[in-house]
Amino acid sequence: MNATKERVAEAARAILVGEGADAVTMRRVAEMAGVTAMAIYKHYPGREALLAAVADRTFDELGEGWGTKVPGGDWETRLMCLLDDFLDFALGRPHLYTFLMTDRRDRARRFPDDFRRNGSPAFTRVVELTEEGMRLGLLRPDDPLETALALTSPVQGLVQLYLGGRVGLEEGDFRALCARTVRRNLRGLRA
Secondary structure (H helix, E strand, C coil): CCHHHHHHHHHHHHHHHHHCHHHCCHHHHHHHHCCCHHHHCCCCCCHHHHHHHHHHHHHHHHHHHCCCCCCCCCHHHHHHHHHHHHHHHHHHCHHHHHHHHCCCCCCCCCCCHHHHCCCCHHHHHHHHHHHHHHHCCCECCCCHHHHHHHHHHHHHHHHHHHHCCCCCCCHHHHHHHHHHHHHHHHHHHEC
């Protein structure tokens, strides 16, 4: 990637992480990247294209690192590590999480088609682990994509409540609640 284009994308991401997507303006990005606002348009046709590039790159980065903490652990341990990775991301960078997972965006990945085509690198890891669980006889045979969604959606809902100030727990206790929720769901999905 061109060095200026890279600096611009990194500046946009830094603003997004710190303050949220609404704070990302071409002028602010230009100042942070050390270029003129007009120079950004040589690389990105507009703000939405810049934010889409940030989203795509972030999803790719998340997908690369997702689920690598305990690559040789047993199946449930690896599933719970995916949960930890998700919570590390969602709680550690809430503005970025909100932008990627809940804000309306034109090019946002949509269930089920984009997910069936491996359009979400991080979610693809959950689907692959779900398929493995079915092959091993740990989970009932079912649609792996929908089963993965059933495993992840309750935690995403809890994260939304937590980030919105609707859950009155300290982070460690909240993480424990999420782990218990996944384990409760697993009991219903087990073979």
